[in-house]
Amino acid sequence: MNPSIKAYRSAIIHSTADPALVGLENSYQYFADGLLVVEDGHVKAVGEAAELLPTLGDDVTVTEYHRSLITPGFIDTHIHFPQTGMIASYGEQLLDWLNNYTFPAENEFSDEHHAHDVADRFLTELMRNGTTTALVFGTVHKESVDAFFETAEKYNLRMIAGKVLMDRNAPDYLLDTPESGYKDSKELIERWHGKGRLHYAVTPRFAPTSSDEQLAIAGQLLHEYPDLYMHTHLSENQKEVEWVLELFPERESYLDVYKHFNLLSERSVFAHGIHLCDKECQQLSDSGSAIAFCPTSNLFLGSGLFDLKKMEQMEVNVGLGTDVGAGTSFSILQTLNEAYKVMQLQGEKLHPYKSLYLATLGGAEALRLNDKIGNFEVGKEADFVVLDEQATPLMDYRMQQVQSLDERLFVMMTLGDDRSIFETYAAGRCVYQRG
CATH class of the missing domain: 2.30.40.10 (Urease, subunit C, domain 1)
Incomplete structure (x- = not known):
């Protein structure tokens, strides 16, 4: 044989x-x-x-x-492995949901044994649902990312992940600093990026939880390692957008915050992108950045409806994300089910061939991995x-x-x-x- x-x-x-x-x-x-x-x-x-x-x-x-x-x-372009144990948490929209459920759950990941246990459960769940590549949030703890990559390496999965950068507007027990975030990220990059089928993503949680100094550090890491990914959230919730503009009054839009700190590139993936103006969409298109369309979590948190047709017209790269744990299923098939409904509510139809593309080759193109997978x-x-x-x-x-x-x-x-x-x-x- x-x-x-x-x-x-x-x-x-x-x-x-x-x-x-x-x-x-x-x-x-x-x-x-x-x-x-x-x-x-x-x-x-x-x-x-x-x-x-x-x-x-x-x-x-x-x-x-x-x-x-x-x-x-299947390719999942936005998901949080530390939120596996808090999936299906009741009754909040984004900002309250983070404070009441997400942050307490993520606090446990300073324990490397807990991190390894959840990483194995998480990756087993992905494989059980046919997902072979994902762009994944860790927590602020470098132990969470080590645990994730060690487990992904065992299965020889092509995975992308990073340590969360978060130095303000969150509980003290989850904060790092610009200096510690840089040091920990650099250590993880040197250990894991490009090892086998693994890649590293610089991961500021979202603009409100990072200071100017920390966002500048994120841009510095991307400059030092040009083949890294950048993974964060963008315009998921109206109150979130308003908060960003209050925190960064000198910036003209939410996306402009990231643009100012040199975080837009062909290897940048922004989750959600529901509440974007035409100029922001054009900036995403011009920079080659991608949006992760997360219909299940957008419906679950009442965040809004993603305008896929507009993104197509403005030539913005789009992948599909389950966004567990605000998303309520690891299944890309079920995520496509919800994506169809999101389009229907806007008077549009999501054809099965487009769905197949989003779940596979579209995700690979959004992640710049279409020379390898998709x-x-x-x-x-x-x-x-x-x-x-x-x-x-x-x-x-x-x-x-x-x-x-x-x-x-x-x-x-x-x-x-x-x-x-x-x-x-x-x-x-x-x-x-x-x-």
């Missing part, structure tokens, strides 16, 4: 481009009886099984799936998910009524959840199998 080459036979679909740019029918490839060939953790070939099977040696193992669909691994182009890393179309009795019955591929996808994205994930693969290795 040749252990370095394996093949997987099923219906297969992957995005090749943004439907907003090339049209729906030119945005994907679909193989009704497809074959995905993996060699040493990378895509060797993808296509029709009838064409590819004769090219395989007799020593290659072929795994077959029935009534299933293989897609690239679809099944030859040479890319073999992160993929096997979706079970019979995961529940209702889904099984509904799929029997399906008349088209896009309807099939839409049913999966509306009725699907963690039960739909049969297997999850990271770099060609099975990291989760249902049951």
Whole structure:
């Protein structure tokens, strides 16, 4: 047997481009009886099984799936691993929710044993939901980030994370200083950034909890290490926007605060971006920065409705985020379900091919990782998910009524959840199998 080459036979679909740019029918490839060939953790070939099977040696193992669909691994562009234990916390909007639930929960992460326990639970939950890459908030404690990266390295997942920078307007027990934040971040960067499939993100929580000095330090780190990510929040809640303008009266907008401190770049990802003016959208587009669209948490906290169509028109990069723990599910499928509803409330429709793009290639492009992940182009890393179309009795019955591929996808994205994930693969290795 040749252990370095394996093949997987099923219906297969992957995005090749943004439907907003090339049209729906030119945005994907679909193989009704497809074959995905993996060699040493990378895509060797993808296509029709009838064409590819004769090219395989007799020593290659072929795994077959029935009534299933293989897609690239899902990509979550905004999520908080320390909030795993406080998901589904009742009754607040953003600022009160942070004070009443989030900050007390994050205080526990100075304990490295607690941090490791939650990191393992968190990453297990991601894999159980088909997510193979995520952009992740830690806490202010460097122990939280060490625990996260140590666990992600064990599973060989492509992950991005960073220590929170927060030196004001939060409980004393969660504050760092510009100096300690710089020192701790630099230590973590040297230890983890670029190690295997891991990347570091400079992570100011959001503008209100960082002083001018600390935001300047964040910009300095990005200058010293040009291939780092920058990950923060932007214009999630109206009261938050008003607070930012009170704290930074010399700045003309929320985004202008980050722009002033040189935090906009092609590797910057801003979560939410609900309440943005046209000028802010243009600045995001011009800088190549990305927005993480987090529909589940935006609805849960009553924050507002993200204008995806406007972002498309202004050529702003957009990925999809679950935003656990304000988001109420680790499932990208359920997040797409909520995204569809957010669009409906604005008189727009989210087509299943666009949903597929947001969950996979769109996320990779937002994270500037589309040379490595996001679809099944030859040479890319073999992160993929096997979706079970019979995961529940209702889904099984509904799929029997399906008349088209896009309807099939839409049913999966509306009725699907963690039960739909049969297997999850990271770099060609099975990291989760249902049951």
